Amino acid sequence: MRVIGVVAAGLAGLVLVLVALATLVTALFARAVVIPPRKRSEDTEVHVVDLAAGTVVLGASADACLPGDYSFWFTGDSGHARLGEIVTSTPDTVTRRILAVDFGDFVSARRGRFGGWFYLGPWELELPFENVTIDSPVGPAPAWWVPAGVADERWVIQVHGRAVRRQECLRAVPVFHAAGYHSLLVSYRNDGEAPESDDGRYGLGDTEWLDVEAGIRFALDRGARHIVLMGWSMGGAIVMQLVARSELRDVVRGIVLDSPAVDWVDILDFQGAGYGLPSLMRQAVIRTIGEPWGRVATGLAEPIDFARLDVVANAAALQRPILLMHSDDDGYVPADGSRALAEARPDIVTFEEFTVARHTKLWNYDPERWNGAIASWLELLAGRGAR
Structure with missing residues (x-):
């Protein structure tokens, strides 16, 4: 009996160790999702x-x-x-x-x-540009403004993705410039250029849209009347929250999304599986980020509302034309969410599906097709009365 007791105690101790280890790994993964990285891995x-x-x-x-x-x-x-x-x-x-x-x-x-971002700055595009400042809710946020070649009321506001900066968006400037659009490339809280939020954490779009809304106000003050929003990766999530929640959403005439974060639950499940986390731990990561008690681990000021961020679940409320570009082999943000959005709203979504291009590298892989898709969609948008 004594031996059985020793074995039972040992097993109980092992279970406690495993539970503690699983809790630690869950917390670390949850923190990695919302804490802006300071170093990038070299693979x-x-x-x-x-x-x-x-x-x-x-x-x-x-x-x-x-x-x-x-x-x-x-x-x-x-x-x-x-x-x-x-x-x-x-x-x-x-x-x-x-x-x-x-x-x-x-x-x-x-x-x-x-x-994926090929240019180091707007000066490489050989187009006039200005360094401007957006008065965002967290403070002065730097931006680049590339004016159109002719006076026009049409603007595109570019929103970069997670763990990168405005340079990501420079690839899109020439095609919009050729179509007569002013380009505004914004920064947002915790991206390494704009001021940090109080918690210094990503909101995965749930908070950053307020900084892009400030960019819309900047554009309106400079004469914009018809605005296209373009979001890359997490920038797509930011853009979609803006059109769902901003009081200025009516000035948005269309949306362009490159490799967008459409469904964060699906994305985090995919990424967790890639790191070998079992299903229960992946679910625990999502709960840690999305529940008030998880703030002890994540440091978030407020939990992230994943239901509100689910673009597909809320697709019925979408009102503006969308050009959606994603690659099947993305490797970071699975294209399943984009495909589901295209299937849910074929009336407003134009889906340009790539097979081989990986995450936010569609322009790099096939610039002629990528530029052509945007140029053609902008022509259709103009035909809908977006001018």
Whole structure:
């Protein structure tokens, strides 16, 4: 009996340890979702940089194998290069063309990461622009304004995604400029440029839309009357909350979404599964973020209302035309939510579905198709009386 008691006590202790470990992992994952990252992981090895030949040999990561032109950050983001076409490849390596080395010692680099945003600033677009400041609810937020070539009342407000900055949106400026739109590229709370909120946490769109609303007020003060909103990744969630909740939503004439976060429950479940978390722990992560008691772990000022963020569940309330672009192999934000939104509202959603482009890299993979989709949709929008 004594042996049985010892075994039972040991098993009880093991269960307590496992429960404590699961609780810790759940809390850490929940915190990682809402805390802005200070460092980005470098998932691509750099084997050989041959500046004379203009090539680099990389490890065959998922991004390294993707055709197109990309930013490549290396050595803890201390260096930046731009990489182009794939020259050769093996099962383990990919050789790509070097388009430019903007700064840093590329030859000595050992690891790096691909980025979808290709331009470092609006000055590279060779268009006039202004550094402007938006009076957001959390304080002065920097933005770029790229005026249209002619006087017009049409504006597009660009909203970048999670863990990146305004530069992500620069790829869209030329196609909107060609269509006669002023472009406003905004920052928002906790993105590393705009002021932080009191809790310093992402709201996954539940709070950031207020800062984009301030961008609309800025545009209206400068003569805007018809506004298109474009959101990338989490920027898509921000945009959709704005059109659902803002008192200024009636000035929005259309929405463009690139790889948008449409259903956060589905996204977090997908990402948790990718890290090997069992289903119960993935559900616990969502509850931790979404319940008042979870604020002890997350540091959120208020829990995040996932039901309110579910665009598909609230699709019946949508009123504006939407151009939705997403890739089946996104790898970060599954395209299931976008597909479900397109199926729920075929009357207003134009779904441009990519097969191979990964997350927010659709322009990089096929700029002709991406630009063409936006240009054609803008023509249709004008035909609906959006001018």
